[in-house]
Amino acid sequence: MELCRISGQSAFKSGHLPRNSATRMTGSPEVKSPNRIFIAGMGFVGKALAIDLKKQGWGVSGTCTSITKKKKLEEEMGFDMYLFDAYEPDVATIDVMKFHTHAVVSIPPIPGVGDPMLQHEQLLKKALLGGNLQWLCYLSSTSVYGDCGGAWVDEDYPTNPTREVGKLRLAAEKGWLHLGQSLGLSTKVFRLGGIYGPGRSAVDTIIKQETLSKTQRMRGDKQFTSRIHVEDICQAIKASICASSSKREIYNIVDDDPAPREAVFEYARYLVDKKWPGWIKHSSKQRESTATVMKDGLLGEKRVCNAHLKNELGVRLLHPSYRSGLQSIIDQMDKPFAT
Template sequence: MHQLPYRSTQSVYSPTAQRQRTVRASAAQEPKRAFIFGLGYTGLAVASHLKRSEAWEVAGTCRSKDKRQSLQGGGIDAYCFDPDNLNGLSSAGVEALQSSTHILSTIPPNGDFNQDPVLEAHGAALSEMAYKMEWAGYISSTGVYGDWQGAWVDESSELRGTSQSARSRIKAEAAWTTLQHRSGVPTHIFRLGGIYGPGRSALDAAKAQGVPSSNQARRGLRRYTSRCHVSDVCRVLHASMLQPAAGNIYNIVDDDPASRSLVVAYARRLLSGQDADFKAAQTADGISAISKQASTQVEQKRVRNDKIKASLGIGLHFPSFREGLDSIYAGSLEPFR
């Protein structure tokens, strides 16, 4: 696989680039309007963060009418969108999309169709509104890097992902980049590690104390797993929205790519008030049930986050899982408060 370039593509837009700059400059004085495809855990966190931190108007999509009603009650203008069947937005939803200045997609590639559902359903609408769009973001995964045998990777590293999900992500990134080149949509790609936060962390896994799934057990074999607290994910995305740099790719991970076993052991220590035995934690995570041969087949890499710090001025609130779990254990609901 070849690394997608993240060079500026402003020259590609010409001769419409000047019009885009003029429209976006005038729009800077108006309220910012964000439209989020996929108001799941991360999308809802971003919506909460934006609504609290500035005078943003936020709209987005969900799968069901019940979820829509709940979101509307919380002050988020929601519209139904089914990415599995490519059932697009209603006319009212399209109108809300086209009135937005910032577009974020958190929806993964459609497994059945092996394509990006947002672009398949509404790529034409995004192209039409490119001249007035200030920022567009696509949430991808660090899984696109594949196996590096524990070596460090950054945004310029070769994409070695071979799994179906990784290949689909690489294809989706390419589709969003093509949209930028062809239509001038100011695309930014974000490669996220494992996302955790309130209600979705190793603390919840430790409390459950159930038998781990095969995927959980396999992940437990990894010596390095990149992750990031959802609050820091929101802060990075927000910083990028305020400093658009179309064509850029950013890793969103913390400073400490630690194993799942170590993280769960730390969570158990918080819950019990005692140091957890590491070997016992490994057994409880199901690692001992996996053959040694299988462990050599697990992807190993460490993902750098230097770019978000240097380019966006981000200082992580939760530089490792320790600070993140400490905060959640203390009762913080950030960024959902």
């Protein structure tokens, strides 16, 4: 997807530049791209988005929590990185957000703390007021719907999270929408399904012959799990950036096929065995029974609808089903590996 540009606007005012960008510029007083994005939380999704946008000429900055990762993202990928500590935030890290035209928040809430950035809401508001930021997106989760008895749910379906993670997500959604609206920004919330992609999928788990965690085994009993490939998350974000006329604040970002976890792993085993016969020697590790796992309340059964993603943002999913997504992942692998 070719991204739109902000016509006639520079990403910076009064000649200010983010710290790292200024030091990297080779004597030129102007920034090449009028669009700059700040990604709070350069994790699996944030990193994929950063790589995608940088290829399209965007300036990219973001946060991480370790000096080692910061150095790697700066030196190997050319991003402008800042350390962020949820408990002792650097004011300069928050302040630099105002020099960007767009921002994506991809930091999960912390039990007992809530959203790590929103706990410094007044500091954020002061930093962003009068800055260049025009568009803000918070990456949430479909866990905010709670258990819906397997019903199809869209963005207007009542939220009723039963577990703490869902309650924290819902509180963060409301907080970011309120902050964005108070600053006059185009503010969006993306409720993501289960995220997967290269290096983070059922195929990877099987190839590494990893034992499923307690949480993974609990999910094995679910009849429906909505998923989304990281590539489709990236194209949804880009579509939203370009869809300036969109009035909707919240979008479900999921594929077309809410399927049981076991069905996904069965297909992943099939793909691995087809490409590398005999590699799966201990598949029982992935088949561990969920019977001995105590259920933690409701399983959150629901089928999440993505109609608004398609009809309003015009997104045509690259991977409408886990089958397409897993096939794409294994096609990119040259040989099996073990860790």
